[in-house]
Amino acid sequence: MATSWTPDRPIVQCVDVRKSFGALEVLKGISLSVRKGEVICIIGPSGSGKSTLIRCINALQPITSGSIQIEGIEVSDPRLDKLALRRKVGMVFQQYNLFPHKTALQNVMMAPIHVLGQKRAEVEVRARALLAKVRLAGKEDTYPGELSGGQQQRVAIARSLAMRPDIMLFDEVTAALDPETVKEVLVTIRELAEDGMTCILVTHEMNFAREVADHVYFTDRGVIVEHGPPETLFTAAKDERTQRFLSQVL
């Protein structure tokens, strides 16, 4: 399991990933690779398997066949230490999923304290800094229920970052937000990308994808139809399906 991984190799490597729910095959052989510090966006119509793929990457769902390697660790290995894997991979969800009985600060502090066993005082300094970074200084003692969607999502980002992951996964993180709060979340993600965080985003925000992504993958019905740097994909898509999708959303 402990294959030697060096930063010059892809940090995430998916090879022919297949995933079925019963008779329904959702992922039909997905291959992609992400280098350290890269930002990739996965776009495509609803039900094309984007979210499933991202959930397979941090082993929230098992894959049926194929291979996903993160820093050289095989995710589909039955002996995989899922907890160790997830410490490397942060995930932000569409519905924020903050812990409603904890304040913003506590939400951020919980995992480092209980999972990593770090000292409370030390974690608190870091958690406050993270909340400030996502522009939520002053909201430390507020409960999720009292925060707007955009604010909750930024707390969720800070909560993931507190674990100091190597990779961040964003699963349609702006899809449930009001249009006016989408921007504040995107700004946060962009800053993260600029800091060199490896990010995999499933998104419907085409302009954002165009702006921040190093590489864009277009998926439809469980396959990657086309991929390339955003300027090529968005302006000179080769596949007819990609063209049709882009003409609908742009």
Next chain:
Amino acid sequence: MKTGEPGHRLAVLLPYRPAPVRMSVRIGPLPAALLCFCAIMAASTAWAQTGPAMLSPLQVIVKWSPLLLRGFAFNILISLLSMLLGTIAGLGLGLALLSESRLLAAVSWLVTQFFRNAPWLVLLFFVMFLVPFQVIMFKTTIPLPDWIKATVGFALPVMANVAEVVRGAVRSIPSTQWEAAESLSFTRRQTMWLIMLPQCIKRMLPPWMNIYAIVAMSTVLASIVGVSEMLTLTAQVHAAEGGRPELFAPLYGFALLCFFLYCYPINIWTARLERRFRVR
């Protein structure tokens, strides 16, 4: 398994109160108490007209009330202890119901169903007659008086009902909370104790209090197996006063009144908590 509308969340807790607890005619605690008191008074005035030679029912109650109230205190003690015992055991059983181990979940499901669907009195009989009156452990004899056995007998159904409340409450938390915890590398146990159960307390409190009110009222069943709680004492007092038929209603009315005054506020409070947690 995901929750539907928020109003449905508590639906899993419904089995404990299949029918609405509150009556359509709302009687405040004070008028209700007055009603009971009037019934006792009416009986005593009726008696006063027939002859002064014997004590009136009211005098009988006053005379025996210290003993009867001591019996009532005993009922409360039994109910509190069996609730404590049943809650601790029920929490364990509830967690076992939610266990990832199929075997453990299946066994605890059987246990839960068995104790939830057995008549309380039958369980009480079983515990009374199957458990010895004393156990000898490390050469010391530990006596097991009837009331302790009765407490255990009541704790069994409490355990099963609390287990269902725990299971229902944890299941009612959206599965996305599990995913969020998983993605942050929390272990299953940590997720349960740090994230699930703290969120469940609010949801569990009203049905838990409901169970308590039922236990408190059920403690009189212990009279059947000879524990000297209030109902047993009431029967003895009645006998000591010559078993006069006109004493029957006032004496048992007094017992009713005591239980009512104890349980009614609990129910009111439960309903209030339910309403408060629902708006959230």
